[in-house]
Amino acid sequence: MLLYIIRRILFMIPTLAAISILSFAIIQLPPGDFLTSYAAQLAQEGDLVDEEELEALAQRYGLGQPVYVQYWKWIKGIATKGDWGQSMEWQKPVAELIWERLALTVVLSMSALLVSWFIAIPIGVYSATNQYSILDYSMTAFSFIGLGVPGFLLALIILYLAHSQLNMNVGGLFSEEYMLAPWSWAKIMDMLAHIWVPMFIVAISSTAGNIRITRANLLDELNKPYVETARAKGVKETKLIWKYPVRVAMNPFFSTVGWSLASLISGTTLVAMVLSLQTTGPMLLRSLTAQDMYLAGTFLFMLSTLTIIGTLISDVLLAIVDPRIRLEQ
């Protein structure tokens, strides 16, 4: 197992290199660069475009040079100094910009993921073991609605209802006074007070999906002979259900948990925009439209890395929970 993991990690290096080249190339594909969109933006706002200033910026970022030189400068900075480059739009180092947002995103997405599992699995198990009962039907109806309604729409509806009925503003992760404040206990408590509405919205559509997956997987397992064997042994019914078929039905969750790593960053973009959450999604989108290439490149690079690491985690987890899977060979 350990040998397998080491080998997989070694294989990740060339994969990541290829991905980083590819993502950097893709950022460069559209005509123009950050300076052209910057100039266009200035012109749009009626400001005078200072040709000399643009020239200076171009010099500083090496924008006139070939793509591979730009790429090499960037990747060397990351590898040697942990320098992810400078965000042109924000006029700040990328590293300074993203870590706080990344942390917020991870907290939000992880808690949404856990909430979703804690709600979905018991409901799914109930639905499967009481198939075609009234509660099963209502949960099925709920799941289909949850699956069908996009998260951003739900966010808009809740935003509207909270504002018009309760006169509450549920957007954002912080109150105004803490928005720009440095981190402190008070700020964390403030975040905890705000986070549950976005968390609920993010969790709800995956909850709906997870209920369906649990129910379907468990229904497949419930009629397997090993369940009857356990029943013939005299195992208590509730214990039996959770120990045997549910245990087997959970395997697909372990095989997909890794993928959710990548969607941590980009998954909730629309909801985050509607609720004006300071997570990574909106910033990623903005960096792409503005051709803020170091920021966008960093995000794409992280997404790919997380996808690869996530897949490895999934494979290892699945091998741990399902003895039939062998990683060696």
Next chain:
Amino acid sequence: MEQANNGHAPAPVDTDEVLLEIKDLKTHFFLDQGVVHALEGVDFTVNRGQTIGLVGESGCGKSVTARSILSIVPPPGRVVQGEILFHRAPTADRPGETVDMAQLDPKGSLARSIRGGDISMVFQEPMTSLSPVHTIGAQIIEAISLHRDCSQEEAAEITVEMLRRVNLPQPEGVLKRYPHELSGGMRQRVMIAMALSCQPSLLIADEPTTALDVTTQAQILTLMQELQEEFGMAIIFITHDLGVIAQMVDYVVVMYLGEVVEMADVNSIFYDPKHPYTRSLLHSIPKLGRKSVEGLTSRLTAIHGVVPDPYSIPKGCPYHPRCHDAVRGVCDTDNPTLHTLPGDHKVRCVLYDD
């Protein structure tokens, strides 16, 4: 071995003592398409240490009978009528008692303590009858800790002993293995070890050798006979293989469409079958050296027709549409009762009306 079995060594078995009485058992399945009468009044008795063979074609209710006895009939099926009287032997902490399994709450503690403890079952599919994600050891130890008052270590010792008893090589190693690492025959040995780990007084074997190849079949059957001699439990052997019946059982119950059509000791069934269905069954199996009257090898005869659709069981005797001896106007109107012939040979057929 000595330690593990202390106090559990089988007492001498009195084979005249009744262990299980099934009386007028009816199990129906309530489906959307209609009610399937899987069992329509089954009666038979199992004595202590006796081996009963339950024979019949697919769909005749053999497996439903087994599941009714254990009260694990899968929904939408349930026992609607009849009694399943199980005579529990006395133990150190309670006297003997008679329990009607048909009246028990299937999920209640009494039903669960009998299931696996006093009556256990070996299933047809050794490949899928064990949990794929738990070790062999964990699954057997669970059964032991449910029914015996012992620590995990003692349960593990008993498990190793049982695995050794069913002739599995390196039982300590098997303990840590997962089912997919074992062959079909080995898994069936594991199932038998698990079923016998709590020293039940009744073992139900639902086609335990059907999924195995012929050499393995023979080994498993021999093993079960040896274990029966050692542990003294009664066995209900469910099969459609009359060869297995001839080798294994003392007493045969022939079922057709949820009813017992004939029952007698094994010699009477094979040498003097009464019911036309039993006769057809016996004619449909190949025999070495069987000659017809003319001295030529006779052809095998398949039973005419197929088992009727469970939603439209024929009126009268359910076998009459396929029966060569059916009497028009009699067999298609009334279902005969079970007649007792000399030698305690029971048969459900008008041919034996007085």
